[in-house]
Amino acid sequence: MDEPYKAGPDVYVLPTHVTAPGLGNLIINAYVLLAEQPVLIDSGIGTDSAEFVAALESIVPLRDLKWVWLTHDDADHTGSIQKIIESALQARLATPVFAAMRMATWWPVPFDRVFALALDTKLDVGDRKLRALRPPTFDNPTSTGIFDEKTGTLFSVDAFGAILPEVTDNAADIPEADLRQGMVMWGASDSPWCHLVDVDRFEAVLEGVRRLAPSRILSSHLPAAGSSIDQFLAIVRSLRDCEPFVPPDQAQFQQMLAMMAPPPAAASAP
Numbered sequence: 001m002d003e004p005y006k007a008g009p010d011v012y013v014l015p016t017h018v019t020a021p022g023l024g025n026l027i028i029n030a031y032v033l034l035a036e037q038p039v040l041i042d043s044g045i046g047t048d049s050a051e052f053v054a055a056l057e058s059i060v061p062l063r064d065l066k067w068v069w070l071t072h073d074d075a076d077h078t079g080s081i082q083k084i085i086e087s088a089l090q091a092r093l094a095t096p097v098f099a100a101m102r103m104a105t106w107w108p109v110p111f112d113r114v115f116a117l118a119l120d121t122k123l124d125v126g127d128r129k130l131r132a133l134r135p136p137t138f139d140n141p142t143s144t145g146i147f148d149e150k151t152g153t154l155f156s157v158d159a160f161g162a163i164l165p166e167v168t169d170n171a172a173d174i175p176e177a178d179l180r181q182g183m184v185m186w187g188a189s190d191s192p193w194c195h196l197v198d199v200d201r202f203e204a205v206l207e208g209v210r211r212l213a214p215s216r217i218l219s220s221h222l223p224a225a226g227s228s229i230d231q232f233l234a235i236v237r238s239l240r241d242c243e244p245f246v247p248p249d250q251a252q253f254q255q256m257l258a259m260m261a262p263p264p265a266a267a268s269a270p
């Protein structure tokens with residue numbers, strides 16, 4: 001896990017990253033929203049679980065956590081979900097019904113604590129309402145983003161992610177060419193349907209996001225970003241014209257594994 005950081009006065013980022021050899025780094029963020037009723041947004045990756053829970057507890061004690069908003073049930077978002085729900089006994093699990101039901105195939109989801117998120121549901125967390133929305137690109141049918149109506153923050157789930165040469169905590173530090181290339185690489189592989197969509201319908205979706213005029217964009221797979229929505233939407237729009245993504249085959253996978261292998265030990269002196 002990487003060092004947690006603040007993305008604003010009311011939001012902490014709990015980041016980690018994985019490296020795809022020869023391609024770059026994929027950041028994986030969960031968030032703590034310090035609303036009157038504190039909200040954890042997603043739960044990291046399973047291999048970081050002990051560190052993740054300790055980092056969360058350093059920001060909000062588990063007994064004080066009121067909500068866990070699970071954007072979707074992909075493994076890079078559910079790493080500590082069971083541990084947290086079973087420890088944070090006051091917290092309710094805000095997630096789409098089908099995300100809860102799909103997760104119940106691998107852990108005993110307490111359905112009586114689930115708050116069912118449908119699109120446009122507004123979750124009242126005391127000092128603000130969080131609106132559920134579908135992100136413009138996604139890799140899972142349950143994907144549900146958040147628009148914080150108090151601060152204008154958009155939590156965009158997998159949308160606006162990027163595969164990046166360097167790990168940073170501020171999207172503004174990323175050179176424009178790296179951001180564009182990394183966002184296209186991620187978008188084309190994570191939403192490999194973009195080239196299939198009707199141009200006018202896709203444009204209407206992007207226009208809906210633009211009209212939100214978010215003050216901050218907090219993707220699950222990008223360092224914290226400010227109000228870069230026009231730049232980000234232009235890149236996502238370009239996904240329609242990308243070559244369809246082709247996943248690595250066995251030979252390419254072998255090359256990736258070779259890049260991951262530790263260097264051979266130096267020969268010992270005679």
Ligand SMILES: [Fe+2]
Pocket residue numbers: 072074139140158
């Ligand atoms: Fe996903």
Ligand SMILES: [Fe+2]
Pocket residue numbers: 074076077157158220221
């Ligand atoms: Fe993801």
